Amino acid sequence: xxxxxxxxxxxxxxxxxxxxxxxxxxxxxxxxxxxxxxxxxxxxxxxxxxxxxxxxxxxxxxxxxxxxxxxxxxxxxxxxxxxxxxxxxxxxxxxxxxxxxxxxxxxxxxxxxxxxxxxxxxxxxxxxxxxxxxxxxxxxxxxxxxxxxxxxxxxxxxxxxxxxxxxxxxxxxxxxxxxxxxxxxxxxxxxxxxxxxxxxxxxxxxxxxxxxxxxxxxxxx
Amino acid sequence: xxxxxxxxxxxxxxxxxxxxxxxxxxxxxxxxxxxxxxxxxxxxxxxxxxxxxxxxxxxxxxxxxxxxxxxxxxxxxxxxxxxxxxxxxxxxxxxxxxxxxxxxxxxxxxxxxxxxxxxxxxxxxxxxxxxxxxxxxxxxxxxxxxxxxxxxxxxxxxxxxxxxxxxxxxxxxxxxxxxxxxxxxxxxxxxxxxxxxxxxxxxxxxxxxxxxxxxxxxxxx
DNA sequence: TAGATTGTTAATCGATTAACAATC
DNA sequence: TAGATTGTTAATCGATTAACAATC
Numbered sequence: 001x002x003x004x005x006x007x008x009x010x011x012x013x014x015x016x017x018x019x020x021x022x023x024x025x026x027x028x029x030x031x032x033x034x035x036x037x038x039x040x041x042x043x044x045x046x047x048x049x050x051x052x053x054x055x056x057x058x059x060x061x062x063x064x065x066x067x068x069x070x071x072x073x074x075x076x077x078x079x080x081x082x083x084x085x086x087x088x089x090x091x092x093x094x095x096x097x098x099x100x101x102x103x104x105x106x107x108x109x110x111x112x113x114x115x116x117x118x119x120x121x122x123x124x125x126x127x128x129x130x131x132x133x134x135x136x137x138x139x140x141x142x143x144x145x146x147x148x149x150x151x152x153x154x155x156x157x158x159x160x161x162x163x164x165x166x167x168x169x170x171x172x173x174x175x176x177x178x179x180x181x182x183x184x185x186x187x188x189x190x191x192x193x194x195x196x197x198x199x200x201x202x203x204x205x206x207x208x209x210x211x212x213x214x215x216x217x218x219x220x221x
Numbered sequence: 222x223x224x225x226x227x228x229x230x231x232x233x234x235x236x237x238x239x240x241x242x243x244x245x246x247x248x249x250x251x252x253x254x255x256x257x258x259x260x261x262x263x264x265x266x267x268x269x270x271x272x273x274x275x276x277x278x279x280x281x282x283x284x285x286x287x288x289x290x291x292x293x294x295x296x297x298x299x300x301x302x303x304x305x306x307x308x309x310x311x312x313x314x315x316x317x318x319x320x321x322x323x324x325x326x327x328x329x330x331x332x333x334x335x336x337x338x339x340x341x342x343x344x345x346x347x348x349x350x351x352x353x354x355x356x357x358x359x360x361x362x363x364x365x366x367x368x369x370x371x372x373x374x375x376x377x378x379x380x381x382x383x384x385x386x387x388x389x390x391x392x393x394x395x396x397x398x399x400x401x402x403x404x405x406x407x408x409x410x411x412x413x414x415x416x417x418x419x420x421x422x423x424x425x426x427x428x429x430x431x432x433x434x435x436x437x438x439x440x441x442x
Numbered sequence: 443t444a445g446a447t448t449g450t451t452a453a454t455c456g457a458t459t460a461a462c463a464a465t466c
Numbered sequence: 467t468a469g470a471t472t473g474t475t476a477a478t479c480g481a482t483t484a485a486c487a488a489t490c
Binding site: 228230231265267268271281282283284 | 480481482483484485488489490
């Protein structure tokens with residue numbers, strides 16, 4: 001029940017804790033210490049305890065955490081105790097691959113519930129057990145299906161405009177794969193995944209043979 | 222020429238600066254101030270000046286930065302002044318999509334030079350102008366083509382084992398899309414992109430209707 | 443010169459780590 | 467009880483922001 005301002009970095013670690021807890025449940029491990037969670041996640045045990053303390057006291061002193069209790073609490077914190085539906089906007093190479101990936105996912109906390117594209121040739125086609133809708137219908141479809149989040153996989157040239165359509169449709173969280181900084185005035189949550197930027201960043205770290213202006217780092221990220 | 226320890230967060234911003242500078246060059250803008258770069262990137266002007274100062278003094282007081290000079294310097298810092306070659310390991314849905322995306326990319330600083338898979342049915346098939354190689358041949362092929370980085374898009378169940386093969390082949394930076402924490406003892410650079418974790422994180426931020434244990438945030442990320 | 447803007451040092455802020463009392 | 471491990475407060479560390487002298 002603890003509140004205060006919760007750092008985004010702490011929120012980002014919760015799904016990682018949840019994944020490990022789910023693995024532990026599969027292994028029939030019922031109790032886990034923060035030290036062992038630390039070993040499995042790569043974060044420090046202090047950090048794990050601190051992160052969890054932002055949301056409440058879920059463990060038992062002298063004992064540890066019940067894997068099932070802690071997993072349930074984290075699911076609830078993340079809002080995954082009810083199904084979260086997501087739309088994929090843009091049924092190109094990447095969009096299609098992401099839809100297939102999400103449809104085949106074992107966990108059913110976040111599910112793709114609709115796919116949209118602007119290309120008249122694609123509209124109406126099937127993708128898994130979904131039908132590709134026109135982006136024009138996004139407000140109606142997301143409203144009807146209770147979709148609150150969208151994954152954006154459209155070309156950079158139209159990303160800003162499509163993002164505005166998505167936001168106008170009432171979506172309030174976007175996972176943006178387009179290499180564009182979206183400029184949305186509403187206080188929407190936007191998370192960016194940019195392949196080029198990731199690769200360019202990694203390039204920095206490959207040891208600088210004969211390269212100046214470079215400080216060699218070499219830590220796991 | 223400045224050194225010292227350079228924060229990873231600063232390195233991660235460099236490719237973003239580079240992208241904006243490239244756009245500015247396309248618009249024939251020759252000089253840019255840190256204030257205008259701030260407007261275009263969303264970072265503060267102080268932060269931009271600080272980040273750049275880790276690597277040297279690239280601007281002119283009272284004037285600003287030459288877009289072409291600054292772009293060239295950042296490219297050099299990131300090691301992009303020479304072509305950086307990357308392998309995509311795993312030619313499934315996601316791997317195939319990423320290869321097509323990278324092959325069609327306008328910038329040619331980072332290029333896909335090889336694709337690998339373990340499935341005998343896929344080996345030998347074409348993907349764009351590339352041929353899918355057996356993962357068994359990774360050491361030989363990456364050595365021959367001068368490939369230093371790999372994008373990992375294999376099923377979670379084999380990710381750890383494949384990552385080890387990749388590292389043994391001499392690759393020293395991995396962009397990992399598999400939902401697995403890779404455990405590699407060598408000081409290799411690993412960057413993780415995990416769709417499930419991103420979606421679960423975003424779920425936290427969609428306003429908590431009737432949800433407890435939740436602090437509403439609402440900032441762009 | 444006056445105005446503008448960088449490069450850099452100092453102040454602030456926030457997150458991580460250390461330490462330990464609470465307690466099972 | 468003794469041993470273990472959490473939850474929480476305090477200390478440390480590092481990154482961001484503010485301020486300003488240098489200088490075009």
